Amino acid sequence: MTTLPTTIKRLVNHGPEDYRLETAALPQPGERELLVKIGACGICASDFHCYHGAPMFWGNETFPRYVKTPVVAGHEFYGEVVAAGPGAEEHFGVAPGDRAIAEQIVPCDKCRFCRSGQYWMCEKHDIYGFQAQDADGGMADYMLFKPTSRVHKIPQSLSLEECALIEPFACSVHAVNRASIEFNDVVVLAGAGTLGLGMVQAIRLKTPKKLIVIDTMPHRLALAKQLGADEVLNALDEDVVARVKAMTEGYGCDVYIEATGNPAAVNQGLQMVRKLGRFVEFSVFSRETSVDWSIIGDRKELDIRGAHLGPGCYETVIDLFHRGLMTAEGIVTHKFSLDNWQEAFKTFGTPEAVKVLLVPEAE
Structure with missing residues (x-):
């Protein structure tokens, strides 16, 4: 049985250009929650724009602030389930030892959109990596998949690079x-x-x-x-x-x-x-x-x-990777450890970069 650490590293957004790599206690899964050891987390254009203070995240005279801080950044993640709270294995259909991914949205399951099956347009609209407490993201050693998450099991046939590209x-x-x-x-x-x-x-x-x-x-x-x-x-x-x-x-x-x-x-x-x-x-x-x-x-x-998010398409992408009908070749260009997150963000958007990953266990 894998021995879990008592503390973890996580990249916390405190505001525009105020991201900090912090140490925190290992989160404990509650009812219908999964504790996941992160395999990789990609940096998205929205992460980049959020870091640099784009109004769509921080608000202006036209629309209110969306980001709730402090929040662990990152929504392009996948990992290995290492612990499950009460009822989580039955609820999600995964168990410790399985690789899994949660869709980037954490729907409320209560609003008119969630009730009609259009969960990706949830009115509350919590996205992992942007909403404090409710949706801490994957730029960390470990994270929690929340009870209303849409979780998908990943076969062992997929490479790290393919797993990291499922969300985008x-x-x-x-x-x-x-x-x-x-x-x-x-x-x-x-x-x-x-x-x-x-x-x-x-x-x-x-x-x-x-x-x-x-x-x-x-x-x-x-x-x-x-x-x-x-x-x-x-x-x-x-x-x-x-x-x-x-x-x-x-x-x-x-x-x-x-x-x-x-x-x-x-x-x-x-x-x-x-x-x-x-x-x-x-x-x-x-x-x-x-x-x-x-x-x-x-x-x-x-x-x-x-076109918003990827509803109904995670299983499709996993299957296309598994059958060799999609490839990650040439797309993941850079991998950085959490300790080197600043270099990772600087690399994003440079001419030689396509997809930049934070890999907790990278050298």
Whole structure:
């Protein structure tokens, strides 16, 4: 039987640019809670924006503060179950020794959305890593999966890198599902970061007529091409709207998926998508975005769809990894220990980085 420590390290968010690596007592699982030893936790764009004080997390004159501090950061985690509170094994279908992942949201199971099965839109909307007490996250040695978590067992066939990408790729698959891609569609994906590269793989499995990927980083575009993009375009080097229209007899693409987090990509997509086309917005933006709404309505009658989290897609991603239909190859570029969390955050967003992981047991 594994001997558990009495204390753990955890990265605690106290405010913008005020994250601290602290020592705390090992948490004890209560009723229907799981104690999980973290295998890895990814740094997401939302973690990066939160650290640097983006208003969408800390509030402004338009909307209230979302983050409740102090809170342990991190929502892209997985780990090994090491202890279970009363009723937890039966409730979640996992036991100590199993690898498991919890979806990033901790739903209340009481609001109208939870009661109707749309738990990912929970009105209370606690997300691991952002809500103090209710949802401490995975940038730690150990964490608790809460009683209302959506927990999924991970087979031993998956590598550390694949396990760490289940959460972001579940979001990728959900966004692609929202696009309702058909065989004859020309699909444009803007953004070839971690989530975009997951979308590339999911889109290829939908077998559209053509997949075009846009980014500004050559190595990410090369990886997108390797993973299945038919065409890759660098928005810094050419007029991508003109190029896409030239490939589609002047009409524009059938589907545009925005996954850059850059406001310019929204206007780019509205210009690029054809009349009656589908525009899927996925990104988390660090600042407000303005568009000409007459394009959406009067000029093109577009179908605008949002995509939030990865509901119903965790088991899909786990299965696709298990069957070799998705890969983590080339996507996880950096691993840091918790002690080196500052270097990890500095590395995020650099030209050579795609997915940066915090791995508690890394050297």
